[in-house]
Amino acid sequence: MGTVSEHRAAGHESARSRFARLVRTADLVIFDFDGVISDSEVISLTTLRETLNAFGLDLTAEDTREMFLGTSLKTIAAHVAEHGTGDTDAFAVQWESMLFDRFKAELRPVPHVLDLVDRLQQSGTAFCIASSSTFNRIDIALDAMGVTNRFAHIFSAQQVARGKPAPDLFEYAARKMGVTPAACLVVEDSPHGVRAAGAAGMSAVGFLGGQHLIDLQAEHGAALLAAGAEFVLPSFEGLHEWT
Numbered sequence: 001m002g003t004v005s006e007h008r009a010a011g012h013e014s015a016r017s018r019f020a021r022l023v024r025t026a027d028l029v030i031f032d033f034d035g036v037i038s039d040s041e042v043i044s045l046t047t048l049r050e051t052l053n054a055f056g057l058d059l060t061a062e063d064t065r066e067m068f069l070g071t072s073l074k075t076i077a078a079h080v081a082e083h084g085t086g087d088t089d090a091f092a093v094q095w096e097s098m099l100f101d102r103f104k105a106e107l108r109p110v111p112h113v114l115d116l117v118d119r120l121q122q123s124g125t126a127f128c129i130a131s132s133s134t135f136n137r138i139d140i141a142l143d144a145m146g147v148t149n150r151f152a153h154i155f156s157a158q159q160v161a162r163g164k165p166a167p168d169l170f171e172y173a174a175r176k177m178g179v180t181p182a183a184c185l186v187v188e189d190s191p192h193g194v195r196a197a198g199a200a201g202m203s204a205v206g207f208l209g210g211q212h213l214i215d216l217q218a219e220h221g222a223a224l225l226a227a228g229a230e231f232v233l234p235s236f237e238g239l240h241e242w243t
Contacts, residue, residue, distance in 0.1 A: 015233050019205060022230070027183035029120060030173055030202070032070070033131035035189035037151075038141045039110045041069065041212035043102045048076070051095040056085035065212070070190025072132040072163035100140050107144040110210055112236035117150060119239075128153035130173040130186075132163050132193075153177060165192040167200035174200070189213065191227035198228040209235035 023029060035041040049064040057080065059067070068076055077088040084091070120127045128151075131138055135156045142148045155176065160168035174181050186197035186204040197204035206224030208217045221232040233239070 015231055016238055018231055019233060019239055022185050022203065022205065023120070023125060026185040026203075027126060028174065028177050028179040028185070029125060029127040030130050030170060030184055030186045030197075031127065032186070032188045032190070032193050032207075033129050033133055033138060033141070035069075035110070035210035035212060036187055036207050037110060037113055037129060038145060039108050039211050040103065040141060041189070041210050043106060044099060045069070045212060047098045047102060048095060051091060051098065052080070052084065054094065055080055055091050057083060069212075070132055070164055070188070070192035072157040073134060073137075074157070075132075075163055096137070099137075103141055103144045107141055109145050109147060110236065112209075112239070114147065114150065116236050116239050119241075126153075126177060126179070128155060128173055128177055130155045130169050132157045132169070134158055164190070165195035165199065167196050170196055170200040170202055174202070187233075188224070188229070191223050194224055194227035194229045204229050206232035207236075208232055209237075 031037055034044060045061065045064050045068070048068060049059055049061060052059055052064065067079075073092060077092060080086075080091050081088050117127065129138070131154070133141075133156060135154070135158060138154060138156065139148075142151065155169060155173040157163040157169050160172050162168045170184070170186060171181065174184050181201040184202040186193070186202050187207050188194050188197060188204050189207045189210055194204045194206060206221060206229035208221055208224075213220050217234060224232050
């Protein structure tokens with residue numbers, strides 16, 4: 001099987017067709033989690049901003065999204081330690097307490113993503129999650145959405161030295177799955193994640209279907225393309241229908 005990058009789309013081919021073709025040529029599809037599987041980013045960014053403000057960082061919603069979308073708790077805590085006030089452990093506890101309460105009450109999967117996951121499984125295409133989130137956060141989110149048993153292979157930034165935009169997590173996931181980076185396709189909603197995929201030698205598709213990007217698709221899509229995405233998907237609707 002050829003590398004994913006050898007099959008880049010051209011002309012006016014639809015995003016759905018381009019995605020289907022890349023999936024057919026990939027040995028492994030790697031999904032980011034927040035904003036791609038779990039429609040969690042509005043909850044995450046809102047509670048993060050509130051917690052950052054409580055720890056001396058007065059950031060706008062736009063600042064919070066641009067600075068921290070797709071980054072790990074370790075990265076955020078390091079920023080709090082350098083620029084904020086208070087203990088970083090206390091920051092993490094306060095944010096996660098607020099976040100997990102809202103997950104349990106409100107969290108849903110990204111629309112149509114489970115249809116796509118089912119289609120990948122039916123076609124025998126390997127897939128996994130590679131997330132900046134901690135295992136605890138991922139487990140709580142999967143349980144809240146009622147999909148704990150749908151994902152057999154999950155990797156977290158907790159397992160590597162450097163989070164996204166460094167390539168470590170994607171390289172680790174590919175190695176554990178027994179696939180070369182060039183044969184991987186990454187689905188990401190953050191420029192940090194797209195850059196991480198590129199640094200790992202993987203092709204990336206930008207995803208815009210999360211609730212947090214409803215009013216920002218043009219702007220955020222441009223940022224994903226600038227970060228190196230092959231193209232952007234406005235949603236997962238219909239993507240399970242390829243043949």
